[in-house]
Amino acid sequence: MATCPECECEFDDPIVICPHCNVPLVNREEAEAGAGDGEAVDENLPAEGLVVIETTTDDTRVGQIRELLEESGIPCFLSDELFPTDPPPDETKVFIPREMVDDAKRLMRDYFIVNKTAT
Numbered sequence: 669m670a671t672c673p674e675c676e677c678e679f680d681d682p683i684v685i686c687p688h689c690n691v692p693l694v695n696r697e698e699a700e701a702g703a704g705d706g707e708a709v710d711e712n713l714p715a716e717g718l719v720v721i722e723t724t725t726d727d728t729r730v731g732q733i734r735e736l737l738e739e740s741g742i743p744c745f746l747s748d749e750l751f752p753t754d755p756p757p758d759e760t761k762v763f764i765p766r767e768m769v770d771d772a773k774r775l776m777r778d779y780f781i782v783n784k785t786a787t
């Protein structure tokens with residue numbers, strides 16, 4: 669199924685040019701593929717190879733997570749650094765490389781459990 673970017677009409681193969689607008693059709697299903705996985709980790713990201721480990725409005729928590737991850741050698745990136753917007757969004761997403769998700773989750777779980785029992 670292909671869609672005309674101009675008139676939004678949908679056409680089946682083998683039509684590749686919109687007969688109304690005379691523009692090339694785009695494959696919308698391909699563009700939207702990958703959305704809607706029910707995992708805790710949001711994989712629907714523009715930055716390839718990165719996943720969201722945390723979404724929070726708490727700047728202090730963001731700082732703690734970042735410190736924790738970087739101390740452990742896991743590079744992390746914040747959404748307002750990767751995708752600057754004006755004004756910045758209320759919530760900050762913490763991105764890490766996909767292959768380090770398991771380590772990061774374990775670190776965060778240990779870290780926040782320790783903090784909870786200590787207070």
Ligand SMILES: [Zn+2]
Nearest residue numbers: 672675686689
């Ligand atoms: Zn069209």
